[in-house]
Amino acid sequence: MRLKPSFRFSIYAALAVLLLTGAGWLVADRQKDLSSSEIWQQTAASLLMAHGGAAMVTLLLLGALIPVHVLRGWRNGNNLVSGSAMIALSTLLVVTAFGLYYLGSEAVRPWISWIHIIVGFALPAWLGLHIFLGRRRSR
Ligand code: HEM
């Protein structure tokens, strides 16, 4: 179940960029309303662009993970509970990301945004737990 180090670090790097650009956007979006300077508006837009780019790479990595990791783990029954939660959280992120792009309704967008943000912060934390549990089991 161990991943090739280059693949594993690509996953960590993509998630780190998503987390930093997502958290940075939250700060810039807040500052933009408090300050009259244009700089926060521009920063927020650039961060969201970087976030979208990293999200595309992440989708590729998640797809590549299915045959070498997810299906194998599923067959062996190793780390099934925390792995299933990883899949559920990633799916929620992708579905809400789609919603952020395409569901314009003023009523639902804030909800989708909050779900995306909460799950976005939860995923890296859960990944840490998933790896800890998986490695403990395999030892
Ligand atoms: C989005 C889904 C998932 C992601 C991003 C993910 C990511 C990872 C990563 C990065 C590791 C550390 C690998 C290493 O140390 O080389 C790991 C370990 C592990 N994962 Fe997953 N995983 C996912 C889903 C699953 C599922 C569905 C299962 C099982 C059904 C699973 C089972 C395991 C096991 C058993 C380990 C421990 C491997 C070992 O150190 O021997 N994972 N996972």
Ligand code: HEM
């Ligand atoms: C597979 C993972 C992820 C995907 C596919 C994804 C994708 C997206 C997309 C497409 C958007 C909308 C961009 C736009 O409106 O131009 C977005 C917004 C956002 N994402 Fe993510 N993201 C992911 C993970 C994360 C993570 C880990 C965080 C961590 C905090 C996060 C935080 C945010 C924030 C704060 C926004 C702005 C919300 C808003 O516009 O109201 N995302 N994401």
